[in-house]
Amino acid sequence: NGFGIEEFLQFCEKTNITPSFAVNIYETAQDMADMVEYLNGDQSTEWGAKRAENGHVKPYGVKYVEIGNEEVIFNGDKKEDYKAYIERFNLLHTAMTKKDTTLKFIQAAWWRPESPNMEYVFRALNGKADYWDLHVGGDDPMAGLETDKQLAGMMQKFKSWDVNTKMQIAVFEENGSKHGIQRALGHATNLNAIRKHSEYVLTSSPANALQPYRQNDNDWDQGQIFFSPGQVWGMPPFYSQKMQAENHLPLRVESLVEGTLNVTATLSEDAKTLMLHVVNVGPELATSLNLGGFRLSGKDVNSYSIAGDLNSRNSPAHPDQFKTEHKTITIDPQNPSYIFPSNSYTILKIKQ
Known part of the structure; x- marks a missing residue:
C-alpha cells in the first residue's frame, strides 16, 4: 500500500516489468472509468490530457487489472458473499471496459475447490x-506438489463447467513467512508446477518482491529483495526467481523421475538447447541422466545452482553469501550423470 498506482507503473517502466494491480471492489464505477482513461487514454480524452499535463505524455498501456483481492476469504463459504462480489465485479468491469475494451481482468473470489x-x-x-486468481503456499520446499494438484484440479473444473471456456489461472500470490533457502526451494518447485501447466497459467507472483529491512509489520516475512536506506540485497528466493528468468526456454518436454527429485525440462525452439530444472530436498544425490534422443554436442555443460541449509539467508553484513553459483562442468555424453547438492535448486543447460 506504500505504492501509488502511478508510482508503481513508473517503477514497472524503469524495470521492464509488465504491470498488474488490484483495485478495491468498493471503488466507484466512475472513478474506475476515469482511472482507465487516465492510464490508457490518449491526449484527446479528459483524463488522458491530465496525465500528459502531469508529465507522462504516452499512455501507460495497462493490460491487466484485478478486481479485489482474496474476496470472501474471512467469513466462510457463503453464497451471498460471493454474490455480492460478483455484483461489484460486474459494476467495475463494465465501467472500465467502456473506456478500454483491450483490458484483461482477473477475478479474486477465494478458491474453495470443494464448494x-x-x-x-x-x-x-x-x-x-x-483469469481466476489462485493463491498458493511457498514455505514448504516441496510446495509445488500441492500447487500442481491445485492447478490441474482447478482447470479440470473449468472445463467441466464449460469445455470452451477461455478463463485461465493467475497465481498472483505465493505466500509464506520465510525468505531463506527453504523458500527458494519452495518457489522453485512451485515454478516447476506452473511450468507443467503453462498453457493456462498467466504467471506466478511470489510475495513480497520488496521488503524494508526490519520493518515487516504483518508476519509475512518473505521478501525477495530487502532494502535499507543505504543498501539493497537479494534473498535466496530472489536468486531462485532470477535463475529461472535468465534461463527461460519456451517449450516444455516430458520428464520422468525415479526417486525424490522435483524436475521439469524445457527446450529451445530450434531444439538445440535443453534446460533441466531440478530441486533436491535432502542430502546430496548422485543421479543418472537419460536425455533420450537429445545428444550432447560436447562434454561441457553449464550448471546454475543455489544451495545451503534450509534456514540459510543473506544479511546486510553478508549480502551475497547464498546466491547462484555458475560452473562449467564436464559430463560424459555416453553416460551422463550429475551430483545434485543437498537442499539445492539446479539448472543444467545442455547444448546439442
Missing part, C-alpha cells in the same frame, strides 16, 4: 474474467 459456490462464481463471470 458448489465455485461453479456459481465461474458461470457468473465466465466471459468477463480472463
Whole structure:
C-alpha cells in the first residue's frame, strides 16, 4: 500500500516489468472509468490530457487489472458473499471496459475447490474474467506438489463447467513467512508446477518482491529483495526467481523421475538447447541422466545452482553469501550423470 498506482507503473517502466494491480471492489464505477482513461487514454480524452499535463505524455498501456483481492476469504463459504462480489465485479468491469475494451481482468473470489459456490462464481463471470486468481503456499520446499494438484484440479473444473471456456489461472500470490533457502526451494518447485501447466497459467507472483529491512509489520516475512536506506540485497528466493528468468526456454518436454527429485525440462525452439530444472530436498544425490534422443554436442555443460541449509539467508553484513553459483562442468555424453547438492535448486543447460 506504500505504492501509488502511478508510482508503481513508473517503477514497472524503469524495470521492464509488465504491470498488474488490484483495485478495491468498493471503488466507484466512475472513478474506475476515469482511472482507465487516465492510464490508457490518449491526449484527446479528459483524463488522458491530465496525465500528459502531469508529465507522462504516452499512455501507460495497462493490460491487466484485478478486481479485489482474496474476496470472501474471512467469513466462510457463503453464497451471498460471493454474490455480492460478483455484483461489484460486474459494476467495475463494465465501467472500465467502456473506456478500454483491450483490458484483461482477473477475478479474486477465494478458491474453495470443494464448494458448489465455485461453479456459481465461474458461470457468473465466465466471459468477463480472463483469469481466476489462485493463491498458493511457498514455505514448504516441496510446495509445488500441492500447487500442481491445485492447478490441474482447478482447470479440470473449468472445463467441466464449460469445455470452451477461455478463463485461465493467475497465481498472483505465493505466500509464506520465510525468505531463506527453504523458500527458494519452495518457489522453485512451485515454478516447476506452473511450468507443467503453462498453457493456462498467466504467471506466478511470489510475495513480497520488496521488503524494508526490519520493518515487516504483518508476519509475512518473505521478501525477495530487502532494502535499507543505504543498501539493497537479494534473498535466496530472489536468486531462485532470477535463475529461472535468465534461463527461460519456451517449450516444455516430458520428464520422468525415479526417486525424490522435483524436475521439469524445457527446450529451445530450434531444439538445440535443453534446460533441466531440478530441486533436491535432502542430502546430496548422485543421479543418472537419460536425455533420450537429445545428444550432447560436447562434454561441457553449464550448471546454475543455489544451495545451503534450509534456514540459510543473506544479511546486510553478508549480502551475497547464498546466491547462484555458475560452473562449467564436464559430463560424459555416453553416460551422463550429475551430483545434485543437498537442499539445492539446479539448472543444467545442455547444448546439442
